[in-house]
Amino acid sequence: MANNITVLWGSGSPPCWRVLIALEEKNVRxxxxxxxxxxxxEHKSKQVLDINPRGQLPAFKIGDLVVNESYGACMFLExxxxxxxxxxxxxxxxxxxxxxxxxxxxxxxxQKMADVxxxxxxxPEGERHDSAVKRNREALISELKLWEGYLQxxxxxxxxxxxxxxxxxxxxxxxxxxxxxxLCEERYPKLAAYYNSLKSRPSIKTTWPPTWLxxxxxxxxxxxx
Amino acid sequence: MANNITVLWGSGSPPCWRVLIALEEKNVRxxxxxxxxxxxxEHKSKQVLDINPRGQLPAFKIGDLVVNESYGACMFLExxxxxxxxxxxxxxxxxxxxxxxxxxxxxxxxQKMADVxxxxxxxPEGERHDSAVKRNREALISELKLWEGYLQxxxxxxxxxxxxxxxxxxxxxxxxxxxxxxLCEERYPKLAAYYNSLKSRPSIKTTWPPTWLxxxxxxxxxxxx
Numbered sequence: 001m002a003n004n005i006t007v008l009w010g011s012g013s014p015p016c017w018r019v020l021i022a023l024e025e026k027n028v029r030x031x032x033x034x035x036x037x038x039x040x041x042e043h044k045s046k047q048v049l050d051i052n053p054r055g056q057l058p059a060f061k062i063g064d065l066v067v068n069e070s071y072g073a074c075m076f077l078e079x080x081x082x083x084x085x086x087x088x089x090x091x092x093x094x095x096x097x098x099x100x101x102x103x104x105x106x107x108x109x110x111q112k113m114a115d116v117x118x119x120x121x122x123x124p125e126g127e128r129h130d131s132a133v134k135r136n137r138e139a140l141i142s143e144l145k146l147w148e149g150y151l152q153x154x155x156x157x158x159x160x161x162x163x164x165x166x167x168x169x170x171x172x173x174x175x176x177x178x179x180x181x182x183l184c185e186e187r188y189p190k191l192a193a194y195y196n197s198l199k200s201r202p203s204i205k206t207t208w209p210p211t212w213l214x215x216x217x218x219x220x221x222x223x224x225x
Numbered sequence: 226m227a228n229n230i231t232v233l234w235g236s237g238s239p240p241c242w243r244v245l246i247a248l249e250e251k252n253v254r255x256x257x258x259x260x261x262x263x264x265x266x267e268h269k270s271k272q273v274l275d276i277n278p279r280g281q282l283p284a285f286k287i288g289d290l291v292v293n294e295s296y297g298a299c300m301f302l303e304x305x306x307x308x309x310x311x312x313x314x315x316x317x318x319x320x321x322x323x324x325x326x327x328x329x330x331x332x333x334x335x336q337k338m339a340d341v342x343x344x345x346x347x348x349p350e351g352e353r354h355d356s357a358v359k360r361n362r363e364a365l366i367s368e369l370k371l372w373e374g375y376l377q378x379x380x381x382x383x384x385x386x387x388x389x390x391x392x393x394x395x396x397x398x399x400x401x402x403x404x405x406x407x408l409c410e411e412r413y414p415k416l417a418a419y420y421n422s423l424k425s426r427p428s429i430k431t432t433w434p435p436t437w438l439x440x441x442x443x444x445x446x447x448x449x450x
Contacts, residue, residue: 053371065322072325080318093305097290100297107332129352146278 005031008048008059010038011211012180014110014173015070016058021169022074024203027085035210071103074169086203088166099160099167102150106159106171109147112140113174117181117221141225144178144188151190157197164201172198180212182220230256233273233284235263236436237405239335239398240295241283246394247299249428252310260435296328299394311428313391324385324392327375331384331396334372337365338399342406342446366450369403369413376415382422389426397423405437407445 005028009016023031036042036057044055051059052068060066060073062080067073078088090096115136120128150159159167175195179185185192198204212218230253234241248256261267261282269280276284277293285291285298287305292298303313315321340361345353375384384392400420404410410417423429437443 062322063319065319067322067326069326069329072322072329075325076318076322079321093301094288094290096304097287097292097297097301100300101292101294104294104297124356127352127354127357131349132352 003028003030004063006034006051006059006061007031008034008036008051008057010036010043010057012177012209013038013057014177015056017173017176017207017209018070018170019058019060019073019077020207021172021203022077022088022166024206025086025088025164025169026077026081028077028081071107071170074166078166086164088164088169090160090163090165095161095163095165099165102159102167103170105146106167106174109143109171110174112136112143113178116140117177137225140222144183144191144225147175148188148190151194157194159194168198172204178222180218182218182223183225184223187225228253228255229288231259231276231284231286232256233259233261233276233282235261235268235282237402237434238263238282239402240281242398242401242432242434243295243395244283244285244298244302245432246397246428247302247313247391249431250311250313250389250394251302251306253302253306296332296395299391303391311389313389313394315385315388315390320386320388320390324390327384327392328395330371331392331399334368334396335399337361337368338403341365342402362450365447369408369416369450372400373413373415376419382419384419393423397429403447405443407443407448408450409448412450 005023007019007023009020020033023029034047036045036048038057042048043057048057048059049055051061051066054068056068058070058073059068062076067076074088090099114122116133119133119136123132155161158164159171172195175191179192179195183191185195199208230248232244232248234245245258248254259272261270261273263282267273268282273282273284274280276286276291279293281293283295283298284293287301292301299313315324339347341358344358344361348357380386383389384396397420400416404417404420408416410420424433
């Protein structure tokens with residue numbers, strides 16, 4: 001491993017997928033890639049805890065440096081390999097600023113998505129309330145409408161403008177996750193068009209979650225949103 | 226306003242404070258600074274909504290570009306004014322990678338802090354549970370111990386190493402917030418030392434929340450953590 005990079009990851013996890021996309025975009029392929037299973041609780045294994053004491057995936061190490069936080073790993077890779085692979089930061093500083101805005105708004109989208117999808121997993125049974133479920137779903141719908149509007153208004157076709165950037169690297173996996181969980185393409189046509197248009201991008205196609213390929217049918221949890 | 230920058234902010238809010246610190250560090254002082262009141266709900270005013278449709282502070286605009294997300298605004302300012310003021314990105318790429326790791330872990334710290342401090346504000350009365358309060362407090366304690374350990378192990382004295390960096394810009398306001406809400410300095414001596422050592426840094430001293438200066442006594446909500 002010339003780069004001395006190790007990535008421990010789980011299939012389908014947006015944070016893991018981000019890092020795999022960034023590595024492909026930067027043309028970094030000579031790394032130690034270890035797919036682990038969330039179902040088997042391998043994210044709590046010693047192998048992971050040695051790199052990521054939080055017991056979460058991804059776990060990312062390059063030499064002695066650990067950058068487990070997925071946004072951080074993507075930013076680091078962009079800088080470390082700045083003259084290699086695809087440039088992921090717009091040359092125009094204004095477009096770069098817009099990229100940051102969308103990247104960090106993407107965290108709110110991911111959070112609101114997680115509040116809905118993981119509700120039963122995160123909230124113990126005795127603490128669950130239909131009113132909270134309803135509120136979380138409404139918050140996610142409002143958030144989705146914002147993003148539908150962003151893609152409508154443009155400039156596009158990418159999240160920060162005319163160039164594929166770190167904003168797409170970090171937000172695309174969340175958008176794909178929404179559709180995997182049944183988001184209605186007809187109700188969110190711009191998000192669906194964005195989602196479908198990037199499926200064939202080499203970095204995304206190559207890193208498509210293997211468990212999604214094995215089981216093409218996802219969940220319908222979000223179909224009524 | 227030569228820079229054509231507008232910042233709408235509220236006193237004490239860590240996201241707002243980050244941006245004010247970054248502006249000071251980059252020696253950007255010629256901007257339109259508007260302090261608004263959360264108590265008076267001014268973050269939901271038209272003035273804010275015109276820049277930040279989420280109705281949140283900060284609202285940050287430079288020319289026609291809007292970067293309301295505080296992490297994004299700090300990163301943008303560092304890049305836009307890269308040869309002005311203090312450099313906030315370490316020259317060493319490994320230290321830069323470490324900076325990203327701490328920056329994004331800082332979001333987890335902020336989230337766990339918010340889960341405790343804002344519990345009654347965020348969770349409607351009929352949905353509150355003592356078990357959730359207890360779990361949130363325990364999660365925050367674990368998180369605080371992690372950070373106490375980071376500062377213990379070093380290299381320090383700053384969060385990413387020997388240089389003050391964007392990690393300090395974005396995480397310091399959260400740490401100050403913890404102490405404002407009564408975190409015990411004796412129980413978290415490394416966090417307290419870090420907190421106190423940076424109080425006199427010009428960018429931090431100048432931007433210290435004006436409402437905290439008016440009312441030096443904070444809350445004791447976190448005193449037993």
